[in-house]
Amino acid sequence: MSKTRSGPPLSVSLAIAAIVGFGAIVGVVAANVTDTQPADLVQPAPLTEIVATPSGPGDLLPYRPLPPVDASPPVAADSPPPQRLPVIAAADPAVIITDPANSPAGGSAATAAGTLSPTPAAPAPIVLTPTALDPAPVRGGEPIVQVEAGPSHGTTRAS
Amino acid sequence: MARPARLEHPSEAPASVLMPVRFAAMGTTVSVIVHPVDQAEACGERLRTWFEQVESAASRFRPESELNRLATGAQAEPSPLLAALLRKSLAVALRSGGLVTPFVRPALESFGYDVSFDQIAGSRPAAGSPGSGLRRPQGDTAWAEVDFGGTGKGWAVDEGLRRLAPHCDGAFIDAGGDIGVFGPAPGGGPWWIDVDAPGRDDPPLRAALRGGGIATSSVLRRAWIGPAGPAHHLIDPRSQRPAQSDVVQATAWARSTLWAEVATKALVIGGRGMAPEIRTWLPEVVLATTTRDGAFEPDPAFREEVLTCAT
Numbered sequence: 001m002s003k004t005r006s007g008p009p010l011s012v013s014l015a016i017a018a019i020v021g022f023g024a025i026v027g028v029v030a031a032n033v034t035d036t037q038p039a040d041l042v043q044p045a046p047l048t049e050i051v052a053t054p055s056g057p058g059d060l061l062p063y064r065p066l067p068p069v070d071a072s073p074p075v076a077a078d079s080p081p082p083q084r085l086p087v088i089a090a091a092d093p094a095v096i097i098t099d100p101a102n103s104p105a106g107g108s109a110a111t112a113a114g115t116l117s118p119t120p121a122a123p124a125p126i127v128l129t130p131t132a133l134d135p136a137p138v139r140g141g142e143p144i145v146q147v148e149a150g151p152s153h154g155t156t157r158a159s
Numbered sequence: 160m161a162r163p164a165r166l167e168h169p170s171e172a173p174a175s176v177l178m179p180v181r182f183a184a185m186g187t188t189v190s191v192i193v194h195p196v197d198q199a200e201a202c203g204e205r206l207r208t209w210f211e212q213v214e215s216a217a218s219r220f221r222p223e224s225e226l227n228r229l230a231t232g233a234q235a236e237p238s239p240l241l242a243a244l245l246r247k248s249l250a251v252a253l254r255s256g257g258l259v260t261p262f263v264r265p266a267l268e269s270f271g272y273d274v275s276f277d278q279i280a281g282s283r284p285a286a287g288s289p290g291s292g293l294r295r296p297q298g299d300t301a302w303a304e305v306d307f308g309g310t311g312k313g314w315a316v317d318e319g320l321r322r323l324a325p326h327c328d329g330a331f332i333d334a335g336g337d338i339g340v341f342g343p344a345p346g347g348g349p350w351w352i353d354v355d356a357p358g359r360d361d362p363p364l365r366a367a368l369r370g371g372g373i374a375t376s377s378v379l380r381r382a383w384i385g386p387a388g389p390a391h392h393l394i395d396p397r398s399q400r401p402a403q404s405d406v407v408q409a410t411a412w413a414r415s416t417l418w419a420e421v422a423t424k425a426l427v428i429g430g431r432g433m434a435p436e437i438r439t440w441l442p443e444v445v446l447a448t449t450t451r452d453g454a455f456e457p458d459p460a461f462r463e464e465v466l467t468c469a470t
Contacts, residue, residue: 139443141464144367150351152365153344154179156410157355158377159187159335 177345179333184210185312186220186275187335191319193327194345202323206332209322213315216241217307219264220275230303248310251421254440258425258433263394264306270390270401276381308392309424313337313374313417332416339372339416349465354410354447356455363455364447369467371443372416376423377408395428404430408449412461413441414468422446443468 179190180203189210193202216225216238225241228234237245245261252260267273307314316332316339323330329342331350340350349369353362357379366373378401382391395402404427411422422444425437434446445466447457460466 139445139460139464139466139468141367141369141460141467144463144465147349147367147465149365149367150344150346150348152353152362153192153331153350154190154333154338155336155353155355155362156338156373156375157336158375158380158408159337 179331180206182207182210185214185218185315185334187312189335190331190333191323192331192345193323194329195327196345198327202326202330205322205326206319209319210315210334212240213244213311213318217244217311219306226302226305226307230300230305232300244307244311244314245305247314247417248305248307251310251417255421255425256436256440257396258428259310259421260396261307261310262301262304263308263396263399264304266394266399267306267392270387270394271383271385272381272390272392309337309374309376309420310417313339313372313415313420316372316416334416337372337374337416337420338368340368340370343369354457354461356447356449357408358449358453359455364457364461366412366445366461367465368412369465371412371414371466371468372419373410373412373466374416374419374423375408375410376420376427378402378427379407393424393427402428404428404433405450406430406448407451410447410457412445412466414443418444 177192177194177196177199179192180199181188181190182203183189184207189206191199191203191206193199214224215221218224219226221227225234225238229237229241248261252262312334316334316337319332320330320339320341323332324341327342329340329344329350331340331344332338336355338352344350349367352366352368352373354364354366354373355375356363357377376393378391378393380391382389384390389401391401393402394400395404406427409423409426411419411426413419413422418441422437422441426433426446426448429436431448431450434448437444437446445458445460445464447455447461449455
């Protein structure tokens with residue numbers, strides 16, 4: 001006699017569990033981010049919105065190229081250094097992360113009775129406000145030939 | 160935890176030969192240089208306290224760390240410190256397209272990196288079979304997937320500099336080769352940092368920094384021989400295995416030590432072909448790579464510019 005498993009497939013259950021788990025962790029973080037405002041010594045620049053869409057519960061942050069977050073065009077390897085711009089201290093703005101498990105766009109993963117639906121809706125994208133990512137400062141160095149080389153203060157190495 | 164070394168006669172130390180204050184933290188040695196020199200001891204103590212706070216919260220090697228308590232469910236919510244570090248790590252993951260992510264703890268431990276290398280050195284050969292020792296807490300929360308790794312160390316350096324800045328004119332923090340600087344070096348010039356490269360007795364270049372951070376990542380350190388063969392600590396999240404790119408070591412300068420660390424990790428994981436993409440999300444970055452054939456290839460800016468990110 002064959003066994004028939006009731007309820008959703010195991011993979012779906014695991015998937016939903018992963019989504020809820022991730023939602024919980026980002027929810028907890030979102031609840032705490034207002035408590036901390038570590039300042040970055042950089043000036044916020046206008047950024048385009050970035051939306052990272054989880055492709056699956058086991059791959060919540062899949063690798064894929066994101067569009068440039070800076071409005072400026074990508075910098076080629078052989079491009080001259082950009083002009084020096086003043087950089088001021090600015091508060092690191094809070095991150096707003098949509099909880100995929102509770103987002104209306106994400107659909108309901110559970111019925112009112114608490115049972116898992118067999119085909120949960122795709123998780124909602126994790127949306128970060130543009131200012132949540134550190135804006136890039138501008139490198140503006142003087143030529144090293146104009147500076148007298150001094151003794152080493154330290155060494156960068158893998159540890 | 161070792162306390163920072165005391166300077167016997169700090170006021171008598173000439174600026175050119177400032178002795179760093181050193182202490183052990185995060186499985187490595189942290190060195191700090193500040194000026195004026197009479198602030199050295201107090202700043203060293205501030206920094207030691209800060210690193211202890213970070214390690215107590217974020218270490219996966221301390222059973223009673225906040226991270227492990229969250230992983231097992233013994234603690235419900237993270238402290239502001241750990242929440243800030245996780246938020247920064249998530250921002251890193253998003254900006255790097257997921258290439259540098261904190262969710263690699265299961266993969267690291269499946270390849271045997273389940274105890275600190277201090278313990279490995281003390282209890283078993285570095286090239287011995289992995290496993291044993293502390294095990295990952297058997298929690299069912301997403302925190303059990305988190306390992307902050309070098310991101311946490313870079314962040315600790317950056318935040319440490321913020322804590323020292325009100326008390327000195329210039330500061331240099333070196334956490335096991337991940338270096339951040341604030342202000343001018345003693346005498347008003349840049350901070351000069353040697354860049355290590357594998358297989359070379361002498362550093363191939365000396366970079367000049369007036370700000371930001373510089374870091375190095377390598378598959379040649381924190382590496383071991385496991386059941387599946389050679390392994391190291393830089394996990395490629397796409398395969399959940401130690402990275403196998405054409406880059407064996409990378410150094411980067413960026414706006415902060417954290418972002419320098421992220422750039423080096425992305426380069427080692429993604430390979431030399433990843434460099435153009437890294438420059439799209441980190442335009443100011445300056446890179447140097449050592450490839451599997453031993454070639455050391457630094458960006459010209461390392462030799463030509465005093466690297467500055469703020470004026």
